[in-house]
Amino acid sequence: MKKILKIAAIVLVVGFVLAQFIRPSFSNPPIVPGETLEESTTVPADVQMIIGRSCGDCHSNKTVYPWYSKVTPFNWFLANHIEDARKEMNFSVWNTYAPKRxxxxxxxxxxxxxxxxxxxxxxxxxxxxxxxxxxQSGLVLEWAAAEGLRLKNENPQ
Ligand code: HEC
Incomplete structure (x- = not known):
């Protein structure tokens, strides 16, 4: 029994070490001038700060990759989240969205x-x-409401 546990532990450790060679490739797509949220409209400095800090790692091309981005299997969850999040909404390409979006x-x-x-x-x-x-949540909500009104006024249906 003890021997089986020992072998299982070795297999796990070796597996973990080998898995470290299988990593997603992380990259931040380039930020194109004119495409970012900040360039498309006025965003108060405090709201910019909050969005950048609390949403930016997933919803922008300015991701700061944490230490566990180097550790398989956590990096795969991370890569997945960032990909999904950017697809849903990416503040770095906000200005490429149509007003409706x-x-x-x-x-x-x-x-x-x-x-x-x-x-x-x-x-x-x-x-x-x-x-x-x-x-902080209130500040972002306030800004989002004001920006929504501004867009609606600018793009009457
Ligand atoms: C750790 C990564 C991460 C962070 C940080 C993050 N998000 Fe997300 N977000 C996601 C992922 C993944 C999705 C897509 C899947 C989902 O909807 O759960 C998403 C989806 C969304 C969506 C679209 C949801 C829908 O209706 O389908 C919005 C809006 C959003 N996030 C807003 C925010 C805001 C605002 C912040 C900051 C306050 C934020 N997110 C921070 C990962 C993140």
Whole structure:
């Protein structure tokens, strides 16, 4: 019995070590001038700061890769999250979205913040500084509402 456990432990360790060679390739797509959220509209400095810190690692091309991005299998979860998140909404290419899509995303932001579903809870376990206070969440909500109105006025149907 002891021997089997020992072999199992060795297999696990060797497997873990070998798995380290199988890593996703991480890259930040280039940021194209004129495409970012900040360039498309006015974003108050405090809102920019909050979005950058609490959403930017997943919803922008300015991801700061944490230490566990080097550890298989965690890096695969990370790669998956970033890919999905950028596909849903990427502040670095915000200005390539049509007004209708921007409006939809602003509405989604409101929903996600009110339901406290974003930032992803699993991300907050490690990134404690990305936790949003009620006040910070309120600032983003206020901005999203104002930006929604501005877009609607600019693009009457
Ligand atoms: C750790 C990565 C991560 C962080 C940080 C993060 N998100 Fe997300 N977000 C995702 C992923 C993954 C998805 C797509 C899958 C899903 O909807 O759960 C997503 C989806 C969304 C969507 C689209 C949801 C829908 O209606 O389909 C919105 C809006 C959003 N996030 C807003 C935010 C905001 C605002 C922040 C910051 C306050 C934030 N996210 C922080 C990973 C993240």
């Amino acid at each position: 921007k409006l939809k995303k602003l509405e989604d932001i409101r929903e996600q913040l009110e339901a406290k579903e974003m930032p992803l809870p699993s991300y907050l376990w490690i990134h404690r500084d990305a936790v949003l206070s009620e006040e």
